[in-house]
Amino acid sequence: MEALVKELVEANIGKVRENEPLAKHTTMKIGGPADVLVEPDSVDHLKVTMDIIKKHGVKWRAIGRGSNLLVSDKGIEGVVIKLGAGLDDLTVDGETVTVGGGYPSIKLATVITKQGLSGLEFSSGIPGSVGGAVYMNAGAHGSDMSHVVEKALILFEDGTLEWLTNEELQFSYRHSILQKDRPGVCVEAVLRLKKGTKDDIVAVMQKNKDYRRETQPWNFPCAGSIFRNPLPNYAGDLIEKSNLKGFSVGGAQISEQHANFIVNTGDATASDVLNLIAHVKKTIKEKFDIDIHTEVEIIGR
Structure with a gap:
């Protein structure tokens, strides 16, 4: 990883950070460190970044503004490419x-x-x-x-x-x-x-x-809708009918405002959110015999 970071820095492709906490880059304010976080400042430099990643054979993934993401407490192995300034024409x-x-x-x-x-x-x-x-x-x-x-x-x-x-x-x-x-x-x-x-x-x-x-709890850190709607049913409606509004695990809570949102009340971990998701899935299956699946993308170690 040291050689990859050195090459990225020397290529002057934009910002390069090691062990960058992804809680700083997600709307849920949750997530361990990325081995390397790169913010290319142009399309050409994005391409150079990908070429260097390929050369070194490391894992990668891209993020934007960090919504719809739940990042593991252990972070992400390899390179995280963040698209922002320079790729916003x-x-x-x-x-x-x-x-x-x-x-x-x-x-x-x-x-x-x-x-x-x-x-x-x-x-x-x-x-x-x-x-x-x-x-x-x-x-x-x-x-x-x-x-x-x-x-x-x-x-x-x-x-x-x-x-x-x-x-x-x-x-x-x-x-x-x-x-x-x-x-x-x-x-x-x-x-x-x-x-x-x-x-x-x-x-x-x-x-x-x-x-x-x-109707939605944007006054708390959250990732948007947690579950896909199992049409013709709606995830939020099923969760509310299961009396799970306000239910919490650690610092993660099913929003009192909208049941298909999980909010970070201040000190939530990814593990808290995952355990809460598992509880909701189990409850919905037992009560309605419906399988619900996450809309939020769960990534990391």
Whole structure:
């Protein structure tokens, strides 16, 4: 690992940190250290980073703004690539928006809405980056990224950059091909939106934001929805009917405000959250004979 870090630093690709606590980089404020955390400052430097990782044969994964993630207390082996500044360009050309993978999703929705473009109102309250949103097909309020992504530029593990179309990304509920079949980093996305009436678009976006503010516990560190909805049922409804609202393990608590959220009340560990998740799964299975699965991505040692 020492040789890899030396090469990354000498390549001047951006910020390189060793043993960086990932609790500093996740919205849940939980997570042990990454062996190495790299924040490339350009697409070229991201590619150089991947080439160096491949050369040294170490494990890697990418993160954006750290939402929808639960990182192990023992941290992550290898290199964590964080997309942010330098990978957050934005270009608007009529109804076509080209945006970097490190661009914040909420900021994008706000900027685009003010320009009278419709299609991203659903994402006005979703934390995270555009790259992460493409990766997991983030969605809310009856829509998701699959409705607006025309194509995405992906950096694959072998160092190649390739544009994948909407169809090739194989979007489904909270899923894309990038999660398992073709692991890669979403460097850039081209979105196809529609012209609309600015006041109407702003009103819808504000309604969505107000709803999330009123019903979801953003005053506590959390990772967003913990469980996928086992349609036609809803995870939050099943958890609430099981009288689990407010139930806690250590510093992790099922939100009193929304039952599909687990919040960090101040000193929660990943183990607390995992034990709470296991308890919810067991309870739902016993009470309703329904298997529920996590939406939050659980990573690390």
